[in-house]
Amino acid sequence: MRPGVGARLRAEPALALAIAILWVLIALFIVYPIAMLLARVFVEDGHFTLTGIAAVLTDRHQVVAFWNSLLLGTLVGVIGTAFGFIFAFAATRCRLSPTLIRLIDVAVLLPLVSPPFTMAIGYIFSFGARGLITYDLLGIKGAGVYGMTSTMTAEAATYFPIAYLALRPMIAAIDSNIEGMALSLGASRWRVFRTVTLPLCIPGLANSFLLLFAASLADFATPLILAGNQFPVLPTQAFLQITGLFDLRGGAALSLMLLVPALLVFVAQRYWVGRGHYVTVTGKGAGQAPFDSVTPVARWTLVSLCVAVTLFIVYLYVLLLYASLVVAFGANEAFTLQHYRVVFTEGLRVLGDTLIIAAIATPLGGFYGVLLGYLVARKRFVGRTTMEITSMVNYALPGTIVGIGYLIAFNDPPIVLAGGALIIIACYVFRYGATGIRTTIAMMQQLDRSLEEASESLGASSSTTFRRVTLPLILPAFFAGLGVMFIRSMTAISATIFVVSLSWTLVTVKILENMTELALGVAAAFSVVVVAIVFIVIFAIGRVLRRLRAAGASAVTGLLAT
């Protein structure tokens, strides 16, 4: 610490207080749960022990689950990145009509803002034993939908939009005149693509692979429904260990095996591809090339591929909608509203709980994100970088680890939060507030420092400056952060499934229950309602953002891809 920094903080009590409070919160809701999780696995009777981990490592079934998780993550990473790239390339370089691009955008957005099972449910409706394609169309009896292929396909379809959203601004940012230049030098289009466009995209592709790998690694919902017994993966194994066998320590040890690959991804992103790389999707991102980057044949191939994938996603959602409106999909397809009646009667409490929790978590998380982002971007204090990195931990770790950590940390004294709404809210705020932190830091980097110094020179304290100058100017980041908080609060499950209780539960957990009770119609109806609510909120926030249209305003949906 430089001499004087301490004196400064003393002269600015509000600043010092804010930093102190944030540290306490981070310690309590990020560091403490992880520490408790580690302690549960590695400490027995006050001694360090490896028996917890050894038990997992010697269990052949669990080791298989570990390798399965890595395999699935790799495949989803590669396939999803490939599709994301094709979509991004088509959107920026194939002169698609803006309407078509908008339709594609809305369609691929669906999986990102839906409860995590929706794709899997639709997949079962289509390819399951009674599936529209497998049973009705192909007449296959007792089709085995469960396994790696289904899981991988559903995950790739769910997560490739992340790659698309991350890659599109990147490709758009490549000055197409560079390609035009190469073309004018006599290179063929394919050669230009191979030697110019693709190499420039490599960091983006690597980044997108890591994002998808991490997303798949952490995905708990899709494998729970689609993987079946033949293809165990770690997140589901950990969940079953805890909820099925009541073996908290075993589950914790299993979840820790996710930690190593997750940390590797985190480090790789931060220090390798992620250096200052930040993705925002703005309206002007999808600029069109001023010349034909691709031959007509290639163009048609790409466009057809995109349209086909888009239609596939839309098809799954249509099936979902249809299933929510018939008595029993595949058996009795008479129209009914009974599933929605269930949602709005028995399900009303769950819906209410979810909305209340989202309504509390959203502003808290939004404010937390902006405040912490502002402080680490602008203020000098001890442990600033540590605070920034620590604040990302809950977001970077698979939800399973975070959820189990919360379960262990807050079930017993000294801090008992289990059974309440607070534990769920805290889980959301400190996990998904991270998006707001990153957006805020990115916006602060674009915001000229002299504005805040001007305020300071006019006599304003740090807190006044923040309130009256900084906050109004980074409002877009704040609203985008709010949007992400809300969407996640409505749709997340991997962490929160461990902290719901009889008195406070969530729609996503309810959907899972319905699935296991085979009340597929109700599950579908819940999913449709959640998607509808989320879309309305995204639309509203989009309106606000457009009114605030300031430089650097990023679309909510773009942030889901970070």
Added chain:
Amino acid sequence: MKAGAHDAIGVSADRLSKRFTHAVKGEVYAARDVTIDVAPGEFLTLLGPSGCGKTTALRMIAGFEIPDGGRVVFGGQDVTLLPANQRGIGFVFQNYALFPHLSVFENVAYGLRVRGQAGGAIGTAVSDVLKLVGLAGYESQFPAQMSGGEQQRVALARAIVIRPRVLLFDEPLSNLDAKLRVEMRHEIRALQQRLAITTVYVTHDQEEAMAISDRIAVMQGGTIVQTGSAEDLYHRPATRFVAQFIGRANLIDARVHDAADGRIAVDALGHRFLLAHPRAGMAGGGNPRLLLRPEAISLAKVVGKTDELVGAVVSRSFLGEKIEYVVECAGEQLQVVRYNAGPDDLLPVQAKVALHFADDVAILVWDDEPKGHS
């Protein structure tokens, strides 16, 4: 908006230093032992080339940067560790730094609101100061709708409305066009005189510095090499750097000989000169050079005297009010400026000319500051 000179306070920086960690060069001093003393109500300018540490020095005085060493004193009070918001300064930024989300009125009112002043008082103070900077009627405009000059006036109004004890400027005019720059610098000077606010001003433009300041501190490589009035710096530069940075200079290779009765003998341009100026008696580091300003040299017909300095016109530029010549004399290329005396006044290229200058306008300068001089 009246502030008597009795309100004005002195500002001093005492051996201020600031290091930064540079990605390539490692630890570098952006400012090193910067010492200035600004008298109450005085207008002092920090002048120097890009990267010499002017901004860094000013920011330490403002309180935006904590010095690694040294002290800042405002009117006898040590404010080194006091945050900027408690120093009572007005700061005008190069990019204006107007709050884009606030109207002109609210921008100017900002500092008063922060001080918790009553609405009525704020209204009067803001409209008074806007009148003062010539922006009455602009209250409801937003910064984005204004020209650079107007924005700079808002920035100025915003800085002075709070009646700062010290006014600080960091290259406030460099984003304006040349004509407006000249106009604004007169306004800033007039306003500063009227309000009698102690002022530190940063610029890299020597003409601007000379036009606006009571005194100028010339910076080079993070340190102050000379402080003085514009005339001092121009006629008695402490170093070769100052001589070159302020105005234009002919720096001629010279050999120094001792001589009697306060004068020294200097060999240059193939002749021996006896220099009258006392500054010439002291020696700094490096080779001495004879400094001759272009306007100090006059050109005349060659008459053929033995001690006559004869040169040839190499090139000339006709600039209307004046003509700039390059004259070669004893292997040196000299710049010479002559005011235009009429249509027949032009000397042709290659013309042989005699060069004259008075003994007391030439002085010696060295690469470094002479020891014992400050």
